[in-house]
Amino acid sequence: MSQMTSQTHAIAPEDADRAVIYGFVGRLLQAPPSAGDMDVLRALTADETEMGLALKSLSEAAQSANVNSLKDEYNALFIGLGRGELVPYGSFYLTGFLNEKPLAELRADMGVLGIARADTVKEPEDHIAALLQCMEGLITGAFGEPATLPIQEKFFTCHIASWAPHFFKDLTAQNTSAFYAAVGALGGVLVALETEAFGMAG
Template sequence: MSKQETVMTTEARAQIADEDRLRADLYDFLGVLLAAPPSEALLAQTASLSGDSETDLGVAVAALSRIARHTKPQAVEREFNALFIGLGRGELLPYASYYLTGFLNEKPLASLRRDMAARGMTRAQNVYEPEDNIASLMEMMGGLITGRFGKPATLGDQKTFFNTHIGPWAGHFFTDLEAAKNSVLYASVGAVGRVFMEIEAEGFRMSAEGSA
């Protein structure tokens, strides 16, 4: 990222409401956890989180924090590999195309690539898996909110992207992750993701009603 882009991103973030910044941070956090096995530093960061016991999301975050305190990097790497890589394939296939059509590299991926191009998003050169994987979509949504790909997206544009590429399947994926036989730490990641997707879907629904 150039110095000018960094300044633009910093200025854009300064104009974002605290609530939206927190939403983006949670999208980014889920994206990092789902992209690769967490390092010792990320596990320590996760272990330091606290959650409000009065809300479903707070309870899920607190549970994730408790498990992270007792998780070693080597153990979570084995867990990640069993869930997402495996011998040939992992227990779960975290791709929109697979969840929506039963096959990889289908119409949902083509649709996402068109929307990525329209928004100035490009796949990193060292990433080879399809762009419709859950980690990338979490990162994209966080970036749309904060303006990482240009100006911060309007609520309407966020809603369109979410309802097209995330809402139809991510909740199902996170539910599967929560219940997967190889999930330990990632069962709690699944719970956080599932509840967060429910909150986001409801928030977008209410915003539509409010503007009607």
């Protein structure tokens, strides 16, 4: 959802892993998965860490999921006739309304970091998918040089940690889609682990 460049940079393996998960969850929340995406999910292997178990649960959910049904589930959860079951925007979770002060603050910070919304994207920048993909780009250097940990932490703390745990909890708890409940659980683990890691690094 965000405007990324084709630049590539050498980053530490652990940072590359973080970026992959951010991008992975972000893309699952940006649009329903394709048949190819589902093949990848079904073939996932993972360890017994907290992240590994969340990935395993998502892979298991993908085994019985149908691509066409997931399109309907995605629509019901995030789009709906007037509004989906969940509203995946930071402003809404933080203020109860769309396009409020948190979005303006995000846009200001994105401007400083050289991140711009792609012309083809119509959704506000505080959509959870866009924010996760922003973190992916900050880690990999897609917007220039890889961002330092303090810059990553500031963006994460201000624009993701402030509301995403609540969103992922709601997504995990809904009964519309077992697949997206597993996506929510994975997102919740990601945010919790990142919060802990930034706390230890600070």
